Amino acid sequence: MNALFKALNDPTRRAILELLREQPRTAGEIADHFQFSKPTISHHLDLLRQADLVSSDKQGQFVTYTLNMTVMDELLGWLLQFKS
Amino acid sequence: MNALFKALNDPTRRAILELLREQPRTAGEIADHFQFSKPTISHHLDLLRQADLVSSDKQGQFVTYTLNMTVMDELLGWLLQFKS
DNA sequence: TAGGTGTTTAGACAAATGTCTAAATAATAT
DNA sequence: ATATTATTTAGACATTTGTCTAAACACCTA
Numbered sequence: 592m593n594a595l596f597k598a599l600n601d602p603t604r605r606a607i608l609e610l611l612r613e614q615p616r617t618a619g620e621i622a623d624h625f626q627f628s629k630p631t632i633s634h635h636l637d638l639l640r641q642a643d644l645v646s647s648d649k650q651g652q653f654v655t656y657t658l659n660m661t662v663m664d665e666l667l668g669w670l671l672q673f674k675s
Numbered sequence: 676m677n678a679l680f681k682a683l684n685d686p687t688r689r690a691i692l693e694l695l696r697e698q699p700r701t702a703g704e705i706a707d708h709f710q711f712s713k714p715t716i717s718h719h720l721d722l723l724r725q726a727d728l729v730s731s732d733k734q735g736q737f738v739t740y741t742l743n744m745t746v747m748d749e750l751l752g753w754l755l756q757f758k759s
Numbered sequence: 760t761a762g763g764t765g766t767t768t769a770g771a772c773a774a775a776t777g778t779c780t781a782a783a784t785a786a787t788a789t
Numbered sequence: 790a791t792a793t794t795a796t797t798t799a800g801a802c803a804t805t806t807g808t809c810t811a812a813a814c815a816c817c818t819a
Contacts, residue, residue: 593686596680596684596685596689597806599680599684600680600683600684601680601806602677603807605676605680608757609756612756618765618766618767619766622766627808627809628809629766629767630766630767630768630809630810630811631808631809633767634807634808635807649766649816651765651815651816651817652764652766652815652816652817653765653766653816654765654766654767660758663754663757667754670750670751670754672693672696673696673747681776685776685777687777701796702796703794703795703796711777711778711779712779713795713796713797714778714779714780714781714796714797714798714799715778715779717798718797718798733796735785735795736787736794736795737786737796738795738796738797
């Protein structure tokens, strides 16, 4: 839960999630959408992976990142606890 | 949205929200539930207020904090965008 | 085996964060 | 008035965070 909120507490990381909502993308493709350096984006992806918000799959030299919804459900559950 | 995620990115602040879920409480009552100093809790309450997650109401020397659900709905909306 | 491309790791650094103590403010009670 | 209680403000300080550049690693191609 800590890693989840930590990962979500950054606008760039949230934008990455919204980007991946459309389709999986490679690290490079993701980086191209932002003005930060590739190492910076790589670090953001690492935090998203630590929170289990994305999964990564290496195919050759490319690493493809995919959105992982299951952990969002955990957040949803936490949130719904307040709606009652 | 930034202030919201920032406010949620701390276990103490999330615990405060869960505490206020039961009923409104004064700053002192809230502080009594934690081992941190009162100024520290006061600061946490300030961040929660900035995110509009709680509202505060001063009556005499006591300040009562109340959970505000409307902004949680905003988060819920953001979350549901991924569920489709 | 080289050289090129995609990605991550390492290390540095300024800015933000969470905590504390001491002091200030505000309301109440004697 | 003075002291007591409730809360916040101010300032300090160590830790964490987001960013960068330079270098390393991994894979591919000729």
